[in-house]
Amino acid sequence: MPPRSHSPVPALDALKRAGLLGTAAQIAVLDYLQRTEHGHFSAEEIHRRIAAGGDRMNLSTTYRVLGQLVDAGFVANVPLGKHHSLYELNTGEVHDHLVCVVCGRVEEFSDPTINRRRVAIAKKFGKRFVGKTLALQGVCADCTARAHPTRPRAK
Ligand SMILES: [Zn+2]
Ligand SMILES: [Zn+2]
The missing domain is CATH 3.30.1490.190 (Ferric-uptake regulator, C-terminal dimerisarion domain)
Structure with missing residues (x-):
């Protein structure tokens, strides 16, 4: 297993710099996307994987946090219609x-x-x-x- 230190910027610092509170849920979602190989994930998938890692977070929080991270530019949203989206780390x-x-x-x-x-x-x-x-x-x-x-x- 590679060390989990290759995030360009620690999630909390990046979130605070963008004016977000850096809640545990925000950190968990951003940290997950930064540590995972680049990909496109549904909110359900992100929620499931974070929960599997032991963090307690409900699905509606995951949706809310993803919306906040999209607004702040950390995450990009791939719209698939019918209120369904995939999310990926925004690499610019x-x-x-x-x-x-x-x-x-x-x-x-x-x-x-x-x-x-x-x-x-x-x-x-x-x-x-x-x-x-x-x-x-x-x-x-x-x-x-x-x-x-x-x-x-x-x-
Ligand atoms: Zn196919
Ligand atoms: Zn993409």
Whole structure:
């Protein structure tokens, strides 16, 4: 097991610097995301893993804390529609997502044309683009194959 010291900034210091209280729940969620290999997690998953580590926190607190961390810029929200979101540590790198609507697998990508266009679109509506991730939805190759296991080859 690698030591748990590779967080760039200890969670409490970072939270306080951003004007947050640094509650135990805020520290637990940020610390979890900083220590975990970069990924995209549902609030339920984050809650489950933190609880498995022995910290007591209920799911509604996890949702509230994730909202606070998104507002403060520590965490990015990947919207999946129907009030469902994934969360990831905000590394400051602008990127978008392609999400499989069946298994939830997430691919990250960055496309210079999309990046330019959204700045231009925001400008057109008199807004300054401040960064919001796109979540394109699709069905991955594995899920497509599972959905059609016996499909005969076209002749
Ligand atoms: Zn899939
Ligand atoms: Zn991402």
